[in-house]
Amino acid sequence: MTNNGNQAIIALEHVVKRFPSGRTWFTALKDINLTLGRGEFAGLVGPSGSGKTTLLNLIGSLDSPSEGRVDVLGREVGKMNARESATMRKKHLGFIFQTYNLIPVYTVYENVEFPLLLLKEKADKRRKAVLEALEWLGIESKAKSKPTQLSGGECQRVAIARAMVKKPEIVLADEPTANLDAENSHHILQTMEQLNRELGTTFLFATHDEKVIKYLKRKIRLFDGKVASDEIIQS
Amino acid sequence: MITIKLAYRNLIGAGLRTWLNVIVLSFSFVMIIWMKGMLDGWDRQARIDSIEWETGGGQYWHENYDPYDPFTFEDSHAPLTPEQENLWQEGKLVPVLITRGTIYPEGRMQNIVIKGIDVNQNLLSIPTARLDTSVYGIPAVIGSAMAQNSQLKEGDRLVVRWRDANGTFDADEMVITGIFHTTVPSIDAGQIWIPLKDLQRMTLLENEATLLVRDNTEDPMPRFSGWNFMEKNELLKDIETIIKSKTAGTSVFYMILMLLALLVIFDTQVLSVFRRQKEIGTYVAMGMTRKEVVALFTVEGGMHAVLAIVVGAIYGIPLFIQQSAQGISFGLSGQDFGITMAETLYPLYSMELIISTIFIIVIATTFVSFIPARKISGMNPTEAIKGKIQ
Known part of the structure; x- marks a missing residue:
């Protein structure tokens, strides 16, 4: 099922993920079947330990399933080699983390520019794209600041700008508001909603934050490694 | 990149x-x-x-000469051949005669090596021109280390004793006519440089030498029978x-x-x-x-x-x-x-x-x-x- 009836760009079939735990194995995901279409603004919601981040990592090709199949943008994650999955992340995926994960020695500008450097974009094109991203997020004045000089909200804005600067097809956000106060959370979510609307980027959140859940257009509730419900919110 | x-x-x-x-x-x-x-x-x-100061472009050593064994000095000399004499006259070779001796500066006894060298040579930096002087006694130049060790200074007179070719002891008075400063200790410590002609006369070894220093050029030089040629690099080893x-x-x-x-x-x-x-x-x-x-x-x-x-x-x-x-x-x-x-x-x-x-x-x-x-x-x-x- 996709929310908007668009072509599926993420598809999971009977996905199982196990991790070694001492002498036994812990099953984090159990028989997950899921499809997401282009331009969705969806969230994996559920309590801690329900498998949200594990599922996000599989979709982000940072990990591979123990069983089943994960297809992202028509490519099967489990069959890609390291270079292929790195190329997929570099070109098509954007990540936003709970703890921002900005490079501490870089300025805001350099952090946002980083994905474009990896894509070997030309300097003038990079500059234009970075300035545009900083403008979307309203942090142009912080371009020369280092992450240590920014507030949590500003850091997360930089992280979003970094994820969005290359205009990826999918943005994966893991607890993006967990370290932010209510006001900053709303600003961030409004910005992401706007980017989703204007650029058609697919957003997939992993969250248990009610502030985020309010904004989602699709709530995929996970519980104990299984999809407990999949609800489309009619606006 | x-x-x-x-x-x-x-x-x-x-x-x-x-x-x-x-x-x-x-x-x-x-x-x-x-x-x-x-x-x-x-x-x-x-x-x-x-x-x-010392090696020039290489040296011809008399076949018996061993610089580390002073007892070989008495048997390590030979007359210069006409060819060697010609090269000497052309300034391409400098003959040096070496013998052992004893000096008595201020009554003390000190064993030394006496080296005779051509006073007109300019192939080595030793100031042999200082030997070309008329003084009463044998003119001699020494290095500053030798001067310091023996407490000798320019103008000092001292007795020197040596043995001639027949093994007979002889003695004479020597005058220090120059003290030179060099960074090469092997031509300085325990050595006295005097005119070649004087040493040849003193040792009854007319026209003889122990070693021949050649000029520092790449010109081809002949080999001499009874003399071993020591390459410059060998001497600098x-x-x-x-x-x-x-x-x-x-x-x-x-x-x-x-x-x-x-x-x-x-x-x-x-x-x-x-x-x-x-x-x-x-x-x-x-x-x-x-x-x-x-x-x-x-x-x-x-x-x-x-x-x-x-x-x-x-x-x-x-x-x-x-x-x-x-x-x-x-x-x-x-x-x-x-x-x-x-x-x-x-x-x-x-x-x-x-x-x-x-x-x-x-x-x-x-x-x-x-x-x-x-x-x-x-x-x-x-x-x-x-x-x-x-």
Whole structure:
């Protein structure tokens, strides 16, 4: 099922993920079947330990399933080699983390520019794209600041700008508001909603934050490694 | 290219931490070049001085002559052939006659080596013109070390005793007509230089010599029967041996310096790999492979050496230029240790020395950076993103 009836760009079939735990194995995901279409603004919601981040990592090709199949943008994650999955992340995926994960020695500008450097974009094109991203997020004045000089909200804005600067097809956000106060959370979510609307980027959140859940257009509730419900919110 | 760009950005961004490492590394780098330059300069000076004062372009030794065994002196002489005499007249050879003797300066007895040399020669730097004087007694020049040891000064008179070709003892009075200063102790300590003709007359060895010094040219020279030709490099072997042993000693010192500097880089890299796990995970999430991240960290480490070269050049080049021009005076002479070493050393900083040192440091730094960076290839990126120590 996709929310908007668009072509599926993420598809999971009977996905199982196990991790070694001492002498036994812990099953984090159990028989997950899921499809997401282009331009969705969806969230994996559920309590801690329900498998949200594990599922996000599989979709982000940072990990591979123990069983089943994960297809992202028509490519099967489990069959890609390291270079292929790195190329997929570099070109098509954007990540936003709970703890921002900005490079501490870089300025805001350099952090946002980083994905474009990896894509070997030309300097003038990079500059234009970075300035545009900083403008979307309203942090142009912080371009020369280092992450240590920014507030949590500003850091997360930089992280979003970094994820969005290359205009990826999918943005994966893991607890993006967990370290932010209510006001900053709303600003961030409004910005992401706007980017989703204007650029058609697919957003997939992993969250248990009610502030985020309010904004989602699709709530995929996970519980104990299984999809407990999949609800489309009619606006 | 992108790896180099990112590594440079990371290093510059790290600020003080980078510059502290770079300064330590640049210090080692400059010290190694300085010490090696000093040894190379000493080597060059010692070779030039030895050629000018003692060896010339090589020597013909009488077949029985052994400079390390004074008892061979009595049997190691032969008349000069007409060909040798011609070459002498042309200034291409200088004959030297050597015998043992005893002097009695101020009543003390001292065994010496008496060397007779042509007063008109100008192939060696020994001031033999000072022997071309009319004094009552045998004119003699000595080196400053000999003068100091024997407490002799210019104008002093002393008794000298020697044995002639028949083994008969004879004695005469000698006058010190000159004292020369040389950095080559092997022509100074325990030696007295007198006119060749006088020594030939004293020892009843008319027209004979113990060795012949040839000019310092590449002109072909004949071989003489009964004389062994000693190549210039063969005669300079002792200097090279001393300098090699010094080089080995200083190599230990700069190995320690290098190890200290490399330890700093290694330490930084180990810390980086542990402390920057979240960053490593982020690089992977953004589309770098783990191999690329290993390469980035390795280049970062290696780039410390490149920055160290730049920083080292800023203070090293003026220092090297100043020292090459003015030399370094230690206030000691090699004479004090019996080795050929000038009081002022002029270091020699060759391109070969600088390039080889740069090469060694860059390779060594990159290698010690790679060792801890290898650990990244075994990291789980999903754990690294969270900053969990692995």
